[in-house]
Amino acid sequence: MAISARRRRTGLAAWGFALPFTILFAVFMLVPVASSLYMAFTDMHGADLRTPWAVNFVGFDNFAAALADPKFQQAAGNTLYFVGVAMPLTLGVALLLAVLLNSGLVWFRSVFRVGFYAPVVTSIVAVAVVWRFLLQPDFGLVNSALGLVGIDGPRWLTDEVWAMPSLIMMATWRNVGYSMVILLAGLQGIPRDLYEASAIDGAGAVRQFRSITVPLLRPTLLFCAVITGIGYLQFFEEPFVMTQGGPLGATNSVAYEVFNQFGFGNYGLSAAMSYVLFVAIVILSYLQFRLLRTEK
Amino acid sequence: MNRTPRLAAAATASTLTLALALTGCGRSDEAGTTADSASSISEGPATGTVEVWAMGTEGELLPELAEQFEADNPDVTVNVTPVPWESSTEKINTAIATGEVPDVMQVGTTLMSGFVGLDGLAPTPEDIDSSAFFPGAWETTEVDGTSYGVPWYVESRVLYYRTDLAEEAGVEAPADWAGLTDFAAGLQDAGAEHGIALQTRGNSTALMYFPFYWQAGGEILDDAGEFTLDNDAQVKALEYYSSFMRDGLAPPVLVEEEKVQNFIDGKLGSFVSGPWERANLLTTAGDDFADKFGVVPLPADEATASFIGGSNLAVLADAANPDSAWKFVQFATDPATQVDWFGISNDLPAVQASWEDPALADDEAVAMYQGVLETARSTPAIPTWSEIEHELDLIIEQTIAGDLTPEEAAAKMQEAATSIGTGLD
Numbered sequence: 001m002a003i004s005a006r007r008r009r010t011g012l013a014a015w016g017f018a019l020p021f022t023i024l025f026a027v028f029m030l031v032p033v034a035s036s037l038y039m040a041f042t043d044m045h046g047a048d049l050r051t052p053w054a055v056n057f058v059g060f061d062n063f064a065a066a067l068a069d070p071k072f073q074q075a076a077g078n079t080l081y082f083v084g085v086a087m088p089l090t091l092g093v094a095l096l097l098a099v100l101l102n103s104g105l106v107w108f109r110s111v112f113r114v115g116f117y118a119p120v121v122t123s124i125v126a127v128a129v130v131w132r133f134l135l136q137p138d139f140g141l142v143n144s145a146l147g148l149v150g151i152d153g154p155r156w157l158t159d160e161v162w163a164m165p166s167l168i169m170m171a172t173w174r175n176v177g178y179s180m181v182i183l184l185a186g187l188q189g190i191p192r193d194l195y196e197a198s199a200i201d202g203a204g205a206v207r208q209f210r211s212i213t214v215p216l217l218r219p220t221l222l223f224c225a226v227i228t229g230i231g232y233l234q235f236f237e238e239p240f241v242m243t244q245g246g247p248l249g250a251t252n253s254v255a256y257e258v259f260n261q262f263g264f265g266n267y268g269l270s271a272a273m274s275y276v277l278f279v280a281i282v283i284l285s286y287l288q289f290r291l292l293r294t295e296k
Numbered sequence: 297m298n299r300t301p302r303l304a305a306a307a308t309a310s311t312l313t314l315a316l317a318l319t320g321c322g323r324s325d326e327a328g329t330t331a332d333s334a335s336s337i338s339e340g341p342a343t344g345t346v347e348v349w350a351m352g353t354e355g356e357l358l359p360e361l362a363e364q365f366e367a368d369n370p371d372v373t374v375n376v377t378p379v380p381w382e383s384s385t386e387k388i389n390t391a392i393a394t395g396e397v398p399d400v401m402q403v404g405t406t407l408m409s410g411f412v413g414l415d416g417l418a419p420t421p422e423d424i425d426s427s428a429f430f431p432g433a434w435e436t437t438e439v440d441g442t443s444y445g446v447p448w449y450v451e452s453r454v455l456y457y458r459t460d461l462a463e464e465a466g467v468e469a470p471a472d473w474a475g476l477t478d479f480a481a482g483l484q485d486a487g488a489e490h491g492i493a494l495q496t497r498g499n500s501t502a503l504m505y506f507p508f509y510w511q512a513g514g515e516i517l518d519d520a521g522e523f524t525l526d527n528d529a530q531v532k533a534l535e536y537y538s539s540f541m542r543d544g545l546a547p548p549v550l551v552e553e554e555k556v557q558n559f560i561d562g563k564l565g566s567f568v569s570g571p572w573e574r575a576n577l578l579t580t581a582g583d584d585f586a587d588k589f590g591v592v593p594l595p596a597d598e599a600t601a602s603f604i605g606g607s608n609l610a611v612l613a614d615a616a617n618p619d620s621a622w623k624f625v626q627f628a629t630d631p632a633t634q635v636d637w638f639g640i641s642n643d644l645p646a647v648q649a650s651w652e653d654p655a656l657a658d659d660e661a662v663a664m665y666q667g668v669l670e671t672a673r674s675t676p677a678i679p680t681w682s683e684i685e686h687e688l689d690l691i692i693e694q695t696i697a698g699d700l701t702p703e704e705a706a707a708k709m710q711e712a713a714t715s716i717g718t719g720l721d
Contacts, residue, residue: 047413047679047719049393054323132553158497158549244498247549248693264683265410 039271046265055268062272072273074249075257078164082253083232083284086168090228091221093172094179099213101180102187113184117177124174128241131170132157157243160250167238167251175231179224186220187213222292229284233277254280337423341369342620347398348374349388351381354402354449354607357641364636365627372620385410392416397612399621403445404607405436405674406681413679413719417444417610421622424629432604432672433646439677440720445610446629449643452602452665452672453507456573457566458559459590461486469592473511473536476595480545483565491545493555493567494537496696502688503603503675504568507594509533510601510673517676521718526710529598534695534702541696548696556580559589568594570605571644574661591661593668604672606646644669679719687712 015022035052040062042055066072097116101109119127134141135156143153156166194212203211214221236255239245245252245260254277261270342365350358355378362374377398379387385407391397392414403411411417420443426434433447457469457479465482468475480491495504506516514529540546556573558564560581577585594602609628611621627633634645635653644656644665651657651666675681688709695705 045719046389046410049389049414056323155549158551246497246693248697248699249690260686264686265413265679266683 036271036274039267040275041272042268044267044271046267048267058268062268063276065269066273066276071249071252072254072257075252075254076276078250078252079233079235079254079280081164082168082171082235083229085165086171087225087228087232089168090172090175090232091179091224094176094183094224095217095221097176097180098183098187099209101184113181116180119174120177122174124237124241127170127174131242135166158247160247163243163247163250167242170242171232171235171238175228179228182224183217183220186217190216218292222288225288225292226285229288230281233281233284336421337622337626338619342372342623343369344371344617344620345373345375346400346617346620346624348376348400348402348624349379349398350376350402351379351384351404351607353641354643355379360640361628361633361637362624364633365624368627369620369623372624374624388416389414392612392614395614397614399611399615399617400624401610401612402448402607403610405433405447405605406677408436408444408608408610409439409677409679409681409719411610412439412444412677416613418613418615418618419444420446423622424626428631428648429629429646430604430648430669430672432669432674433606433608436604436606436674436677437608437610445608446625447646448607448609448628449634449637449641450604450606450646450669450672451570451572451644452604452668453504453568453570453594454602454665454668455566455568455592455594456559456577457590457592458483458488458562458564458588460588461488461562461565462590469590470595472595473597477539477545480540480565484545486565487562488565489558489563490547491565492540493550493558493564494540494546495552496541496546496548496550497689497693498552499686499689501692502685505533505537505688505692506675507602508537508597511594511597511599512536513598517678517718521720523710523713523718525713526706530706530709531702534692534705537692538696538698538702542698560585571642571662571665575642591664593664600671602668602672604669604674606644676718680716684713684716687716 041057041059043058043061044052044055048055097112101112135143137143137153137155137158140153140156142156146153154162156162190213194216195208198208198212234255235253236259239251239253239256240259243251245256254273258270258273258277261273348358348362349355355376358376358378359374362376366372366374381404384404388401388403388411392411397416403417408417420437424446426443429447430450433450434443437443437445437447455469455476461483462469462479465486467479467482470476470479476492482491484491495501509516509530512529512533514527514533515524518524541548555564555567556576557580559567560577574591577589593600609625611618611625615621628637629647631645631647631649631653634647634650635655637643638645638650638655644662645651648670651663656662656666675685691700691705691708691712694700695702700708
């Protein structure tokens with residue numbers, strides 16, 4: 001009896017300590033998540049804001065409607081295209097830059113590090129203005145440079161074929177610095193004597209990179225891949241500020257479509273769409289963990 | 297011990313879920329609360345406090361007008377809260393949902409139906425005379441047959457053109473559709489890269505396009521409230537609108553940000569915009585530029601038409617001081633006050649009588665708008681309009697790109713609109 005009473009008291013005390021966190025967590029995390037899930041299974045619209053409980057449950061209708069919607073399908077295709085190209089590109093360029101910064105250039109390392117990281121902390125609005133100038137078809141820097149070597153550059157942001165590559169370029173430029181800094185830290189954590197030992201064994205630079213750098217960098221690469229993948233699946237800012245999803249829906253993304261549908265007051269449908277996106281993020285992250293996990 | 301917190305957390309979570317599941321769900325059968333029959337405004341001066349929310353420039357300038365109202369009604373205090381346009385819809389939605397509302401609110405003409413859908417606005421009292429306003433402006437206050445506000449200021453779309461280029465080409469400002477095509481071609485011959493610029497894609501493309509549809513005799517909704525988008529007028533207007541891009545008279549893909557600069561540089565002969573553009577042009581190019589451009593109404597076909605925008609003043613359904621709130625609205629939409637407000641803000645009066653005042657009638661650049669506003673129209677005040685407009689933007693873009701014929705586009709517009717519905721049930 002005595003023991004159980006004391007246990008109960010300790011339990012209560014523990015709860016007392018945990019209460020502030022639990023309440024904050026419940027109010028700011030659990031309730032919003034639960035209500036968005038609730039929304040996804042109801043026919044809630046903008047006009048139901050005052051009476052959120054007076055709506056009908058519609059089961060998986062919203063999910064079926066989202067998946068059958070040609071605009072959502074196009075947005076999903078665009079998002080996959082974006083992630084499929086931009087993610088490997090970002091990680092590849094980040095790794096290349098990190099290796100270069102790690103091997104030489106000791107003097108200018110911090111200059112370069114700041115240079116490549118600056119786009120990450122710059123406001124997207126400012127970035128958009130500059131990129132619109134760069135990509136301007138008639139006098140933009142990109143097409144002027146292409147013109148010097150005799151190439152007639154496309155109308156980047158208003159061409160159905162080139163709009164997405166333009167945004168991929170811009171997103172890579174914006175995000176490469178983040179992964180680069182993390183990878184650089186990872187590289188500096190690899191013991192130098194491993195390279196020395198392998199050099200004595202006759203390994204060249206390429207062999208060292210394949211057999212030492214990449215395996216030891218795996219956890220760091222995994223981290224970068226997951227973070228970049230999650231960010232890129234939620235691709236929104238670039239089309240929002242640069243193309244409004246056009247031309248002809250070529251740069252519309254799932255997150256943008258969710259944003260639009262929320263704006264139209266289709267709360268149920270857009271909540272369902274965001275859960276489809278959520279599932280896609282879970283699947284992608286799972287695949288990355290499978291692919292890049294450290295072998296035991 | 298280790299298990300307890302986790303168990304409790306699980307319990308919290310499941311209680312929440314249970315609470316969600318148990319709370320009565322499902323729509324009630326009654327088809328929306330019908331608007332209370334409009335009340336009337338009492339006699340005598342306004343009293344108490346009137347809270348007003350106004351957006352953008354209006355929010356900054358309104359206190360000046362409110363002072364006059366306070367002077368006329370010594371027992372009233374008007375508190376104006378400026379709200380940025382960008383966050384206004386969310387802010388107002390939240391206010392209506394929680395009941396923490398102001399008494400009077402400025403509502404953009406195209407946003408009325410959304411707030412009415414939330415039962416947030418009070419019906420307009422019968423004391424306010426609808427015939428005093430431009431008919432197109434009054435229509436923007438009506439949702440499903442009931443008026444929920446009073447037009448405050450208006451704007452409309454007109455044709456801006458380079459007078460020097462027109463003179464050089466020997467062309468007169470156009471009065472009809474064929475005239476506009478020749479006019480654009482003439483400006484182009486006189487040295488402009490493009491004779492005219494029309495919006496080709498993105499938000500509000502439909503707003504730029506619809507005046508042409510109305511001019512061709514089209515209607516968006518019929519009297520029974522059904523969509524009527526698939527018809528000869530639509531085909532004709534789409535064909536006409538896209539002909540400018542196809543024939544090289546307008547940029548095939550217009551970059552909005554470059555429009556004004558190209559116009560100033562003489563690379564663009566003309567474009568369609570609203571009254572605010574005049575100040576914009578003079579700030580960018582300097583006051584001397586005023587001699588180089590002219591402004592005329594859009595050309596007519598079967599009918600004369602333009603788009604009418606602006607803002608209404610609405611009293612909230614949950615307003616704490618509705619009687620004085622309506623008195624403030626009455627004051628702000630009085631012909632004399634509207635002229636004062638034009639002096640303060642340059643907003644064009646929604647009241648027709650105000651246009652007789654020399655302040656407007658003697659200013660040629662302003663007086664021109666009176667005729668335009670008499671026949672200008674707005675898009676339907678239905679809760680689903682923003683979604684339908686988004687679809688129409690895309691269809692118009694595809695028609696301009698040549699991916700859809702005007703006939704296909706008209707059919708697709710009708711299909712998109714009917715599948716979304718009017719949202720009025």
